[in-house]
Amino acid sequence: MNQNPKSYSLRGLKWTKYVATIIATSFLVAHPDSSTKAALEDSPKALVDEVWQIVNSEFVDQEFNHVDWLDKRQELLSREYTNQKQAYKAIRQSLRDLGDPYTRFLEPREFEELTSQTTGELSGIGIRLTIDNDTSQLTVVEPLENSPAEKAGIQAGDKILQINDKPTSLMSIEQASTEIKGEVGTEVSLQISRPNKKVFDVTLVREQIELPSVGYTLKQEGNLKVGYIKLDEFSSHAAEQMQKAIEDLSESDISGFVLDLRGNPGGLLFSSVEIARMWLEKGAIVSTIDRKGGNQKFSANGRALTDLPLVVLVNRYSASASEILAGALKENKRATIVGTRTYGKGTVQSVHSLSDGSGLAVTIARYYPPSGMDINRKGIAPDVQVSLSAEQRMSLRVNPSLFGTGADPQYIQAIRILQGASVNQNNALTIR
Numbered sequence: 001m002n003q004n005p006k007s008y009s010l011r012g013l014k015w016t017k018y019v020a021t022i023i024a025t026s027f028l029v030a031h032p033d034s035s036t037k038a039a040l041e042d043s044p045k046a047l048v049d050e051v052w053q054i055v056n057s058e059f060v061d062q063e064f065n066h067v068d069w070l071d072k073r074q075e076l077l078s079r080e081y082t083n084q085k086q087a088y089k090a091i092r093q094s095l096r097d098l099g100d101p102y103t104r105f106l107e108p109r110e111f112e113e114l115t116s117q118t119t120g121e122l123s124g125i126g127i128r129l130t131i132d133n134d135t136s137q138l139t140v141v142e143p144l145e146n147s148p149a150e151k152a153g154i155q156a157g158d159k160i161l162q163i164n165d166k167p168t169s170l171m172s173i174e175q176a177s178t179e180i181k182g183e184v185g186t187e188v189s190l191q192i193s194r195p196n197k198k199v200f201d202v203t204l205v206r207e208q209i210e211l212p213s214v215g216y217t218l219k220q221e222g223n224l225k226v227g228y229i230k231l232d233e234f235s236s237h238a239a240e241q242m243q244k245a246i247e248d249l250s251e252s253d254i255s256g257f258v259l260d261l262r263g264n265p266g267g268l269l270f271s272s273v274e275i276a277r278m279w280l281e282k283g284a285i286v287s288t289i290d291r292k293g294g295n296q297k298f299s300a301n302g303r304a305l306t307d308l309p310l311v312v313l314v315n316r317y318s319a320s321a322s323e324i325l326a327g328a329l330k331e332n333k334r335a336t337i338v339g340t341r342t343y344g345k346g347t348v349q350s351v352h353s354l355s356d357g358s359g360l361a362v363t364i365a366r367y368y369p370p371s372g373m374d375i376n377r378k379g380i381a382p383d384v385q386v387s388l389s390a391e392q393r394m395s396l397r398v399n400p401s402l403f404g405t406g407a408d409p410q411y412i413q414a415i416r417i418l419q420g421a422s423v424n425q426n427n428a429l430t431i432r
Contacts, residue, residue, distance in 0.1 A: 009229065014419075016400050017416065020241075024339070025306065027094075030169040031293060036262070036291065042177065043079055043084075043356075044081035044082075044083065044084055044086065045076075045088035046355070047084070047087050047091070047354060047355060047356055047358070048063055048076050048077065048081070048087050048090060048091060049073070049076070049077060050354055050355060051091050051094075051095075051360055052069075052072070052073045052076060052094070053097070054352055054360055054362055055069070055095070055103070055360075055362055056069055056073075057366070058291075058350055058362045058364045059103065059291070059362055059363065060100075060288070060290065060291045060347070060363045060364055060365060060366065061098070061100070061290050061291065062292075064098060064231035065097065065098045065099040066101070067097050070385060072094055072097070072138040072192075076090055080128060080395055084193070084356065086105060088105065088358070089133070090107045091417065092149035092416075093107050093305070096259070096425045100347075100363050102345070102347055102349055102361065102363050103349070103362050103363050104360075104361045105229070105358065105359075105360055106358055106359040106360070106361065107358050108298070108356065108357035108358050108359075110358075110359070111353065111357065111358055111359030112357075114351075114359065115359075116211075117211075117233070117235070118233070118236065118267055118268065119235065119236050119237050120210060120211045120213055120235030120236050120237035120238065121180060121208055121209060121210055121211060121236075121237075122181060122208075122209055122211065123182060123183060123184045123206050123207070123208055124147045124177075124180050124181045124182070124206055124207075124209050125143065125147060125148040125149045125150040125152075125180060125188060125204045125206060125207070125209075126144035126146075126147020126150065126207070127140050127141075127142070127147070127154060127180075128140070128141040128142050128143075128208045129141060129160070129171075129173055129176055130173070131173060131178065133160070134355070135159070136163075136169075137159045137168075137169075137193075138160045138161075138171060138173075138176055139157065139158070139159055139160070139166040140155065140156055140157065140158040140159075140160065141156060142156045142194055143155070144209060144211075144212065145158070147207070147209055148204040148205060148206070148207055149204065152202050152204050153202075154190075154192070154202070154248060155194065157194070157195075158194050159175070159193040159194070160190055160191070160192055161177060161191040161192065161193055161199065162189075162190065162191035163179040163188065163189075163190055164179060164188060164189055165178060165189070165208060166179065181206075182206050183206065184206055184207060184208050184421055185205065185288060186205070187203050187204065187205055187206070188203070188204055188206060188208050189201060189202070190202050190203075190204070195330055196236045196281040201339050210237055211234045211235065211237070211423065212232075212241065213231060213232050213233050213234070213237060214229060214230070214231055214232070214238060214241035214242050214244075214245050215229070215230045215232070216228060216229045216230070216245035216249060218249060218252050218254065219404070221415045221418075221419075222419070224255045224256070224415070224418060224419060225252060225253060225255055226243075226254060226255060226256060226257070226258060226387065226415065226418060227246075227249030227250070227252070227254045227256070227257045227258070228257075228258045228260070228404045228411075229242070229245050229249070229257060229258070229259050229260065230260040230323075230403065230404065231259065231260065231261055231264055231275075231405065232263070232264060232265070233264055233265060233267045234264075234266060234267025234268045234271035234275070234321040234322075235267055235268065235271065236268060236271065236274050237272045238267065238268075238275065239271050239278075242275050242278060243278060243305065246278060246305045246306055247305065249269055249301060250305070250306055250308075254308065255285060255308070255418060255421075256308050256309035256310060256311070256418040256421060257306070257308060257309070257310045257311070257391050258310075258311050258312075258313065258404070258411065258414045258415070259279075259310060259311070259312045259313070260312075260313045260403065260404065260411075260416070261312060261313060261314050261318045261322045261325065261326060262313050262314060262315040262317065262318060262339060262403075262410070263315065263317045263318070264317070264318050264319070264321075264322040265317065265319050265320065265322070265343075266319045266320025266321035266322055266323075266345070267320070267321045269286075269288075269321060269324070269348060269367075270412070271323075272286070272301045272321035272324040272325050272417040273285055273286065273319065273324070275299045275325060276300070276325050276328045276329065277300050277301050277303060277304065278304060278305045278306075278326070279304060279305075279306070279310060279329060279334055279335070280300040280304055280328065280329070280332055280334055281300060281302060281303075281304040281307065282299075282300045282332075282394070283299065283300050283328070283331075283332035283370065284298075284299050284300075284331075284332075284405065285298045285299055285300065285324070285370070286298050286324045286326040286327070286367050286368065286370075287367065287368050287372075288348055288365040288366070288367045288368075289365055289366050290364060290365040291364070291365075300332075309417075309418055309421040310329065310336070311333060311335060311336050311337075311338055311414035311417050311418060312325075312326055312329055312330075312335045312336070312338070313338050313339050313410050313411065313412050313414060314326050314337055314338070314339040314340070314342050314380070315339045315340050315342070315410075316340055316341060316343055316379070317344065318339075318342045318343060319342065319343035319344075320343070320345045322342065322343075323342050323343065323344075323345065323346075323369075323375055323379065323380050324367065324369070326342060326380055327369030327370070327375065327380050328369060328370060329372050330369075330383065331369055331370045331378065332370065336383050336384060336414075337380070337382040337383045337384070338382055338383065338384045338410055338414050338417065339382050339385075339386055339388055339410050340377040340382065340385065340386070340388075341379040341380065341381050341382065342375075343379055344375055344376060344377045344378045344379035345375075345376065346365055346366055346367055346368070346374060346375045346376030346377075347363045347365070347366050347367070347376065348364055348365040348366070349362060349364065350362050350364045351362055367390050383415060384417070386410045386413045387411055390409065392407075392409060395407065396408065399410075
């Protein structure tokens with residue numbers, strides 16, 4: 001069986017990893033008998049059996065979707081695999097037989113990307129990139145705070161012409177990011193164009209970068225001061241970043257908060273619990289039930305950071321850990337939920353690093369909001385339904401800076417709700 005540290009995670013539209021201790025469980029694990037030990041000396045077969053053992057130990061459905069899992073092992077080990085790719089294909093097919101879209105095999109590169117996303121860290125230089133719509137050039141959106149890029153003087157709007165002497169003219173964002181990432185302590189060279197300055201080169205040393213999961217701003221909406229917080233995913237740093245956002249905004253004598261979970265695919269279970277506790281003084285948050293009926297419950301701990309009015313924005317891409325947070329705030333009547341029905345993912349995954357650098361996500365439990373309602377494939381209904389037209393969705397997708405502005409109908413509704421909590425609803429609104 002895989003001896004690497006396990007992880008405990010939730011994810012709807014992407015995959016995630018949680019580097020922490022999960023619920024303690026013990027299951028019977030099948031071990032190789034004498035007839036299969038020789039076969040397992042072959043590396044691809046060893047990987048196949050490594051996956052089988054983990055699923056056998058942890059998969060939430062003890063009937064394995066009516067698949068004879070012991071026979072499946074014998075079938076897998078009876079095959080000959082000449083390379084890892086053949087083993088990967090066999091693993092994927094066996095996992096599909098389980099009928100669970102969230103139990104999934106990840107090749108090494110996929111697993112590396114997953115780890116960067118959900119630990120909230122990567123090795124790089126700390127810049128956000130885009131492709132300029134007018135010039136089609138690779139352009140810096142902003143350098144991250146205290147990053148090598150910021151320290152080197154890289155500015156928003158800089159055009160990156162080359163990365164390590166490779167022209168960027170035909171690179172996608174993903175290709176450019178791959179070129180920039182690398183091991184901590186190694187160098188990357190950029191050729192940069194900036195208005196009113198000659199093209200220049202800069203060499204930076206890669207560092208471990210903490211990625212922002214939380215963005216926030218103070219907004220003046222008519223006579224209201226509003227703290228707007230956008231939470232993109234529940235990474236391992238999301239809770240500390242959320243705490244800073246709430247505390248910073250609370251210093252500005254605000255009237256209430258808008259918490260934007262739209263497009264948030266989820267992430268780490270314990271991150272969602274920690275963040276829920278920042279808003280809830282008391283009440284249940286979520287419970288998880290594993291395949292043997294073990295039930296772990298999480299509740300508020302009396303340490304809420306604020307009791308100001310709160311509106312939460314959700315849509316059909318708000319999934320998993322987002323649904324835990326939205327469900328807890330809704331059912332405890334702590335917030336008004338605005339938008340459209342959420343994605344509907346009610347399961348928890350344990351994520352493992354495998355011996356060859358690949359990864360495995362296995363569904364190990366189901367989770368339920370305080371009411372005990374099963375949200376899987378159903379989602380959470382908002383308190384106030386506000387749908388966007390196709391044109392509005394396209395406008396926000398093309399220009400994300402419009403989120404949380406007068407061009408965002410769901411945000412406008414949130415402001416109206418906050419206004420109703422503090423002043424006469426008939427007063428005029430000014431949305432900037």
